[in-house]
Amino acid sequence: MREVEAIIERYGAKRRHVIAILQDIQTQFHYLPREALLEVAARVRIPLIDLYSIATFYNCFSLVPRGEHVIRVCLGTACHLKGGTRLVEALERELGVREGEMTPDGQFSFETVRCVGACALAPLVLIDGRYYPKMKQRKLTQVLARLRRARPPAEVTQ
Amino acid sequence: MTRLYINGIEVDLEEGTTLLEAVEHLGIEIPTLCFHPGLSAYGACRLCVVELGDGRLVSACTYPVQEGLQVRTHSPRVLRARRMLIELLLSICPGSKRLQDLAAEHQVERVRFSVRDERCILCGLCVRMCAEQMMAHAIGFVNRGYRRRITTPFDLTSDVCRRCGGCLYICPVCELRCQGPEAPSVVCGSCMTPAPTCPPVYEDLACYMGAAGECGTCVRGPRTPDRRSPDFTRRRESV
Amino acid sequence: MKIRTLEQLKALQGELRAARDHKPCVRVCGGTGCRARGSEEVLARFTTLLQEAGLAEAVDLRFTGCHGLCERGPLVSLAPEGIFYQGVEADDVRAIVMETLARGVVIERLLAQDPVTGKRVRREQEIPFYRRQHRLVLRFNGVIDPTDIREYIAFGGYHALGMVLTRLTPDEVIEIIERSGLRGRGGAGFPTGKKWRLARAAPGSRKYVICNGDEGDPGAFMDRSVLEGNPHSVIEGMIIGAYAVGAAQGIIYVREEYPLAVRTLEIALAQARDYGFLGEEIFGSAFSFDMEIVRGAGAFVAGEETALIAAVEGKVSEPRQRPPYPVHRGVWGHPTVINNVETWANVPVIIERGPEWFASLGTATSKGTKIFSLVGKVANTGLVEIPMGMTLRELIEEIGGGAPPPREIKAVQIGGPSGGCLPKTLFDLPIDYESLTEAGAMMGSGGLIVMDDRTCMVDVARYFMDFLRDESCGKCLPCREGTNRMYELLTAICEGRATESDLELLEELAQVVRETSLCGLGQTAPNPVLTTLRYFRSEYEAHIRERRCPAGVCKALIRYVINAERCTGCLACLSPCPQQAIRGQLKQPHVIDQERCIKCGICHEVCQFEAVEIV
Numbered sequence A: 001m002r003e004v005e006a007i008i009e010r011y012g013a014k015r016r017h018v019i020a021i022l023q024d025i026q027t028q029f030h031y032l033p034r035e036a037l038l039e040v041a042a043r044v045r046i047p048l049i050d051l052y053s054i055a056t057f058y059n060c061f062s063l064v065p066r067g068e069h070v071i072r073v074c075l076g077t078a079c080h081l082k083g084g085t086r087l088v089e090a091l092e093r094e095l096g097v098r099e100g101e102m103t104p105d106g107q108f109s110f111e112t113v114r115c116v117g118a119c120a121l122a123p124l125v126l127i128d129g130r131y132y133p134k135m136k137q138r139k140l141t142q143v144l145a146r147l148r149r150a151r152p153p154a155e156v157t158q
Numbered sequence B: 001m002t003r004l005y006i007n008g009i010e011v012d013l014e015e016g017t018t019l020l021e022a023v024e025h026l027g028i029e030i031p032t033l034c035f036h037p038g039l040s041a042y043g044a045c046r047l048c049v050v051e052l053g054d055g056r057l058v059s060a061c062t063y064p065v066q067e068g069l070q071v072r073t074h075s076p077r078v079l080r081a082r083r084m085l086i087e088l089l090l091s092i093c094p095g096s097k098r099l100q101d102l103a104a105e106h107q108v109e110r111v112r113f114s115v116r117d118e119r120c121i122l123c124g125l126c127v128r129m130c131a132e133q134m135m136a137h138a139i140g141f142v143n144r145g146y147r148r149r150i151t152t153p154f155d156l157t158s159d160v161c162r163r164c165g166g167c168l169y170i171c172p173v174c175e176l177r178c179q180g181p182e183a184p185s186v187v188c189g190s191c192m193t194p195a196p197t198c199p200p201v202y203e204d205l206a207c208y209m210g211a212a213g214e215c216g217t218c219v220r221g222p223r224t225p226d227r228r229s230p231d232f233t234r235r236r237e238s239v
Numbered sequence C: 001m002k003i004r005t006l007e008q009l010k011a012l013q014g015e016l017r018a019a020r021d022h023k024p025c026v027r028v029c030g031g032t033g034c035r036a037r038g039s040e041e042v043l044a045r046f047t048t049l050l051q052e053a054g055l056a057e058a059v060d061l062r063f064t065g066c067h068g069l070c071e072r073g074p075l076v077s078l079a080p081e082g083i084f085y086q087g088v089e090a091d092d093v094r095a096i097v098m099e100t101l102a103r104g105v106v107i108e109r110l111l112a113q114d115p116v117t118g119k120r121v122r123r124e125q126e127i128p129f130y131r132r133q134h135r136l137v138l139r140f141n142g143v144i145d146p147t148d149i150r151e152y153i154a155f156g157g158y159h160a161l162g163m164v165l166t167r168l169t170p171d172e173v174i175e176i177i178e179r180s181g182l183r184g185r186g187g188a189g190f191p192t193g194k195k196w197r198l199a200r201a202a203p204g205s206r207k208y209v210i211c212n213g214d215e216g217d218p219g220a221f222m223d224r225s226v227l228e229g230n231p232h233s234v235i236e237g238m239i240i241g242a243y244a245v246g247a248a249q250g251i252i253y254v255r256e257e258y259p260l261a262v263r264t265l266e267i268a269l270a271q272a273r274d275y276g277f278l279g280e281e282i283f284g285s286a287f288s289f290d291m292e293i294v295r296g297a298g299a300f301v302a303g304e305e306t307a308l309i310a311a312v313e314g315k316v317s318e319p320r321q322r323p324p325y326p327v328h329r330g331v332w333g334h335p336t337v338i339n340n341v342e343t344w345a346n347v348p349v350i351i352e353r354g355p356e357w358f359a360s361l362g363t364a365t366s367k368g369t370k371i372f373s374l375v376g377k378v379a380n381t382g383l384v385e386i387p388m389g390m391t392l393r394e395l396i397e398e399i400g401g402g403a404p405p406p407r408e409i410k411a412v413q414i415g416g417p418s419g420g421c422l423p424k425t426l427f428d429l430p431i432d433y434e435s436l437t438e439a440g441a442m443m444g445s446g447g448l449i450v451m452d453d454r455t456c457m458v459d460v461a462r463y464f465m466d467f468l469r470d471e472s473c474g475k476c477l478p479c480r481e482g483t484n485r486m487y488e489l490l491t492a493i494c495e496g497r498a499t500e501s502d503l504e505l506l507e508e509l510a511q512v513v514r515e516t517s518l519c520g521l522g523q524t525a526p527n528p529v530l531t532t533l534r535y536f537r538s539e540y541e542a543h544i545r546e547r548r549c550p551a552g553v554c555k556a557l558i559r560y561v562i563n564a565e566r567c568t569g570c571l572a573c574l575s576p577c578p579q580q581a582i583r584g585q586l587k588q589p590h591v592i593d594q595e596r597c598i599k600c601g602i603c604h605e606v607c608q609f610e611a612v613e614i615v
């Protein structure tokens, strides 16, 4: 994988950089493809299991591809108190998938995060990196509808 | 030389010694589970906790001796803590003889938590065995917190595993596991005999490096789906 | 341009000040909160409209860090008059430019309102939220443009560093920090000077300084705001610290969830290098130092110092046994000083204003100020900085403005998942390290979450346990399994399935988890449980004995009903109900079919007349 090679090049094939390397791979592919992990292990010369441990330990890594839109509901303390959990339930109802999963049409991935640092505006939802402050269940369903309309669900993407 | 006091007894020990070594030096016994003299200390099971002069409980196997330290190995607080730890261990590994024995020794008579049969206490001995003695680095911890478990990368048969059985040999709770497809008896004995019993008998099936989840030794059952792994749905019920 | 001497720096500062002082300045908040509400558009509109009005040259426009009152964002302040506009939308910009800037007319509707008198107030300092604060670390937040080092220099930035490198020995620096009484702002409150002295004395030719910007406390954003609003204060503090302990390398560890902070820091580091504050022979001295950013990949436990070291080394963030402490064996085995963002940001201030001045702020054992992120069920949520020793009441009621009626504040969670919940009866406690610890909470890094009578304390404890069982690294048994079991027990209580003996077991377990866990995460994990049990036991008992959730939160124990007297029959709740559980006709009181209701609460959310009640 040429992209992976370029990323490794950028930091240098050293153990201390593997997390940064994986972060950049994650940014590029939106998940960590297995081949990428194999390649990093080989190039940096560290056991594959160590990479696998890292990839499953930290929040920001995912081993499964993500949907076209990534919805992240904040479940930090402030957001929990102001109804973050209800938003999660609403999404589960709306999308028919559970937290950490992708809709079958590949349009939405839905995750939870623990605080995105804008707690004064709780509860927060992030959709594709954009902040939606003081979210309500109603508003959320409306935003979802808008996103759905913006692109009719295509055939299942991988 | 560092001078410290263990249960009031004065001892002089070299710097770099751990409290566990110090305690054993005096012939005092304290329970350990995740410690093995041939491997690096990890401090995971906390069974070896001892009480320091300032009231802290620390794990003897990792704590270095320090000048003037007052150590109590069997204070009421230590014993109470150990009992709770054993109760926790039993609640995730009820079938282990080693744990049952520990419970008996410490008068743990009931388990008040709902029991889950995990067959692994995540002591990490197998991981250290595989990495430090076998130099294979075939297995390791994945996930964190309550989702943590032991497995191979992607839950697939490892191509760096040496099938040495070291992980089976060292596991403190595996007496009732590593049975292979048709176990001859309930107790496989792999923990009691230094020779790795399973691999020669069952070949790779018995080693938990067999096809994903097939044997289940050391691989925790699919209790909590590993949301980051694409393979968890493919894993079969183990054992 | 490289600054080599203190004189050069002062000359530059003079120049920069002269160039900016006579101009009016528009400061648009570029903090995360205001950005979330569209302050980027506001800024863009200002740029165009100032251009159009021919004011682009005459007015300075700045995109600053968080102003503090994020609740009311986007915020815009105008210097020199100090006019403070809140809730500014892009469409308001034309009025601001045309009226306020061009003609000096203040726009009433954008001003803040004094909650007591109802009067509109013009200036930041007149708003109760700001009046009681003492902004020391945050003094330039909302004032300077964080992406321009010249702004920081104009306000005296890097002067402390210049003094240190040209006039003081490392030991003198450590002595100053010791005399100031500064204690770590990241949690435990360890004396910073002492830590530095230990690291300086530790044998080893290579040493490191690290800034802990992991900020894993869910519900806190102090460090984020400092890094985003005034990154150079942290960098300057770290260079001074590195000089004091003899480190040549520094690392700023920031969580990846803060992309803006990472970007701002990258810019700041590059600029600091350009000006010669990082690199070889800083300020013409023999001292050389540089630093890099390491992005955290998301793990609460990575904030624990030994776990942070593991992360920096490219491993899983698993804490290890201390001793040896990082000051003796840190990254790659070298002596390492790890301090919190806010701790570092205090250093230049102490050098600049002197340790005695700093020590005059605060209480006998806790000096200086502390930043809190005040969130939850208070009127004014945002970022506040107060002198140590202020009471919780002053902070929550005067600065925070209390709970919006009819709600009543009942407790505050302080110190994040490691801290505790303190009840209203303890609100006269002064905020200092010792008082909070004694009460069962802790200072923590500064998360302050206010709870009202609609917050269930058992649910709060359960929430934290859910967080911790997931965020525990999983290495040691009591923390991994203990938090998981506590979560199970708390869930049973919340669902009305628990018995009195479960409560006993919970207490017993909490004690052991606290005593036997390996690292600070496990050792403090039971705090939310223990404090809620200590101060709100009756709520636990109501769940267990009466199968009732007094706050109306725990789903299994509540029902939604429509109060027929209040219901106007407006039909508003009918269609949003995902279950079609509500029946009713126009102008007739509606009813909820309890069989179908899944207690999602949408009807409660949409009803304008508060007719949907939780029983």
Ligand SMILES: Cc1cc2nc3c(=O)[nH]c(=O)nc-3n(C[C@H](O)[C@H](O)[C@H](O)COP(=O)(O)O)c2cc1C
Residues within 6 Å of the ligand: C183, C184, C185, C186, C187, C188, C189, C190, C192, C212, C213, C214, C215, C216, C217, C300, C301, C302, C303, C304, C305, C306, C338, C339, C340, C341, C343, C344, C445, C519, C520, C521
């Ligand atoms: C579980 C856990 C999480 C922590 N998280 C942070 C954090 O996010 N930021 C921080 O500065 N310190 C955190 N700490 C405290 C650090 O271990 C360390 O004490 C601190 O960074 C030292 O800096 P200080 O002396 O300036 O406070 C955490 C500690 C524990 C046990």
Ligand code: SF4
Residues within 6 Å of the ligand: B126, B129, B130, B131, B134, B136, B137, B138, B139, B160, B161, B162, B163, B164, B165, B166, B167, B168, B207, B209
């Ligand atoms: S059998 Fe395989 S996994 Fe087990 S210790 Fe040997 S090499 Fe490691």
Ligand code: SF4
Residues within 6 Å of the ligand: B119, B120, B121, B122, B123, B124, B125, B126, B127, B150, B167, B170, B171, B172, B173, B174, B217, B218, B219
């Ligand atoms: S499989 Fe056995 S040796 Fe390995 S971690 Fe689990 S209990 Fe320990």
Ligand code: SF4
Residues within 6 Å of the ligand: C301, C318, C319, C471, C472, C473, C474, C475, C476, C477, C479, C480, C517, C518, C519, C520, C521, C522, C523
């Ligand atoms: S206390 Fe928790 S976080 Fe700390 S080492 Fe143990 S399991 Fe990990």
Ligand code: SF4
Residues within 6 Å of the ligand: C560, C576, C577, C578, C579, C580, C581, C582, C592, C596, C597, C598, C599, C600, C601, C602, C603, C604
């Ligand atoms: S709580 Fe939800 S499901 Fe129940 S009546 Fe209201 S809207 Fe319908």
Ligand code: FES
Residues within 6 Å of the ligand: A074, A075, A076, A077, A078, A079, A080, A114, A115, A116, A117, A118, A119, A120, A122, A123, A124, C218, C219, C220
């Ligand atoms: S708690 Fe949700 S943003 Fe902080």
Ligand code: FES
Residues within 6 Å of the ligand: B031, B032, B033, B034, B035, B042, B043, B044, B045, B046, B047, B048, B049, B059, B060, B061, B062
């Ligand atoms: S034997 Fe010491 S912690 Fe396990």
Ligand code: FES
Residues within 6 Å of the ligand: C029, C030, C031, C032, C033, C034, C035, C065, C066, C067, C068, C069, C070, C071, C073, C074, C075, C382, C383
């Ligand atoms: S982000 Fe604008 S005031 Fe906090």
